[in-house]
Amino acid sequence: MNDHPPSQTDSRSALDRTNWVNFATTVLARDGLAGVRIESLARELNVTKGSFYWHFRDRQALLNAIIAEWKTARLHELQLEAPRTPAEAEAQIHAIIDRYSTRPDADRLLLELAIRDWARRDSHVANIVEQVDVARQARATRLFEMAGFAPEEARNRALLMFTHVFGLSMMMFEHSISEDLAARHEAIARLICRK
Known part of the structure; x- marks a missing residue:
């Protein structure tokens, strides 16, 4: 049993690419495109920016992932x-x-x-x-x-x-x-x- 709180390294490894995309998509819906900023996302997720850069080259890579996921999900819904x-x-x-x-x-x-x-x-x-x-x-x-x-x-x-x-x-x-x-x-x- 682990009695100590997770370190930032543990948090970074616990957040995968999908977690970042899903959370950033939630923020996009809530705050608009201007709200999708690396620093504020990391702060809300209680992780360092290094966690972000572990999965994405830059903000644009995250934005590309958001719109690609949105497209995939919407097209999948049409497969009735x-x-x-x-x-x-x-x-x-x-x-x-x-x-x-x-x-x-x-x-x-x-x-x-x-x-x-x-x-x-x-x-x-x-x-x-x-x-x-x-x-x-x-x-x-x-x-x-x-x-x-x-x-x-x-x-x-x-x-x-x-x-x-x-x-x-x-x-x-x-x-x-x-x-x-x-x-x-x-x-x-x-x-x-x-x-």
């Missing part, structure tokens, strides 16, 4: 089981609207907004965000096609769906309509899917 019937496709559309609108994950929405803000200033990040958006749009379009819509109509409805769910995350009106938010989203989902 393909629907076999129009009813299953429509159910998946409703589930997407419910997930992002009715039961939003606040941390996830903050990260999405922070990534998009970052993309406004960084062409590499903007390119990655565009790749994710194109993949999301393509997946949603396929769902609408499976639900029985012609290709052009499916593309339009997919865009409308994402405009709804992501646009809503930028609006601050929780007190004015929170009492019937789920009902409103269900009604919007029905409108988007109406033939």
